Amino acid sequence: MKRGLLLVLSGPSGVGKGTVRKYLEADPSLKLAYSTSMTTRKPRAGEVDGTDYFFVTPEEFEKAQENGELLESAEFVGNRYGTPMKEVNRLRDEGKNVLLEIEVQGAMQVQEKCPDALSIFIIPPSMEELERRIRGRKSEPEEIIQQRLAKAAGEIKTMNRYKYIVCNEDPKLAADLIAAIIRRGMESDSLNAGDECGTV
Ligand SMILES: Nc1ncnc2c1ncn2[C@@H]1O[C@H](COP(=O)(O)OP(=O)(O)OP(=O)(O)O)[C@@H](O)[C@H]1O
Ligand SMILES: Nc1nc2c(ncn2[C@@H]2O[C@H](COP(=O)(O)O)[C@@H](O)[C@H]2O)c(=O)[nH]1
Numbered sequence: 397m398k399r400g401l402l403l404v405l406s407g408p409s410g411v412g413k414g415t416v417r418k419y420l421e422a423d424p425s426l427k428l429a430y431s432t433s434m435t436t437r438k439p440r441a442g443e444v445d446g447t448d449y450f451f452v453t454p455e456e457f458e459k460a461q462e463n464g465e466l467l468e469s470a471e472f473v474g475n476r477y478g479t480p481m482k483e484v485n486r487l488r489d490e491g492k493n494v495l496l497e498i499e500v501q502g503a504m505q506v507q508e509k510c511p512d513a514l515s516i517f518i519i520p521p522s523m524e525e526l527e528r529r530i531r532g533r534k535s536e537p538e539e540i541i542q543q544r545l546a547k548a549a550g551e552i553k554t555m556n557r558y559k560y561i562v563c564n565e566d567p568k569l570a571a572d573l574i575a576a577i578i579r580r581g582m583e584s585d586s587l588n589a590g591d592e593c594g595t596v
Contacts, residue, residue, distance in 0.1 A: 400427065400488040401581045402510050403495045404558075405574070406503040407518035408548035409473075410530030412564040413497050416518065419571030420495070426578050429492035431484050434460060437475035440535050450480070468498065468505035473543045477502065493578060500551045507557070514581045516574055517558035521565045523549070 405413050421428055434450045436457050445451050452460070457476050460466055469478035479496055487494045496506065506513050520526035526548055530541055555561050560577050564570040 397491045400429070400491050401493040401578065402484070402488065402506070402513040403428075403493055403578065403581075404503050404506050404513050404515040405495060405497045405518065406500055406515065406558065407564075408520070408526060408551045409499070409544040410526055410533060410548075411518045411520045412529065412567055412570070413518055415567045416564060416570045416574065417495065417497055419568055420574060420578075423575060426575060427491065427493050427582075428578075429487040429494050431479055431487075431494050431496050433477055433479055433496075433498070434466070435475055435477045437477075467496075467509065468502040470499055470501035470505075472499050472501075473540060473547065479506075493582070500554050504554070504557065512586075514560070514577065515558040516560045516562055516577060517555040518562055518564050518570065519552060519555060521563060 405417065407413055417430065420426060421430065432447065432450060434452050434457060436452060436454050437449070439445065439448070439451050443449065443451075454476065457469075457478065460478065460480070461469055465480055465482065466478040467481040467484055469476065471477075477499070479498065479502065484494050484496075496502075498506070503515060503517075507515055520529070527545055530536070530544060536544065560574075562570050562573050562577075
């Protein structure tokens, strides 16, 4: 069986990564499996442990990191986030294309460890629109919104370190463009020849 791809979807908070992902997940031909991250952030209303994130204590996060269980990790606006590696490898071995939805520090770590990863950076149509979206979501207090927006400009400057850049003006169009990138990756023999992304 052909090993699945490793897909990295990154971009500033509020750009619409999760929204675009939902469109992609609705297409079974893409054989996507979402990698559920670990975080020390508190759950938002409606978020489910084990589905949206594995919500853990700082001590549990530290232990996972010390045990070498994380493919990548980062601190983002006061909380820690990381990708459990074992599950990523298991799903790829099953032929699934594993999607990481992560911020830029983690995306850089993955690109270094796994040069075959298909990395995609999502940009907003404008900074004003990014602010409208992050505010419109009403999921964070003002202080955190300000911190996330302050980070966004620096994050956008890293976009040329990704294989693809997609503007999310319309989420369905952005998802269609990303689906085309994934299909092309699925047809390539060189991308998923068993890269050494680390094992647990
Ligand atoms: N193309 C779009 N046009 C207008 N609104 C959008 C678009 N894409 C996403 N949104 C809205 O923007 C808000 C932020 O989207 P979303 O939560 O998907 O962003 P995110 O990048 O996953 O954020 P985070 O990184 O903080 O998890 C949501 O309210 C969503 O409905
Ligand atoms: N480096 C990582 N970043 C991650 C991971 N899981 C999510 N994220 C990113 O963090 C920010 C904030 O997320 P939020 O849910 O608090 O809005 C956002 O950009 C996520 O994509 C991860 O495992 N590693």
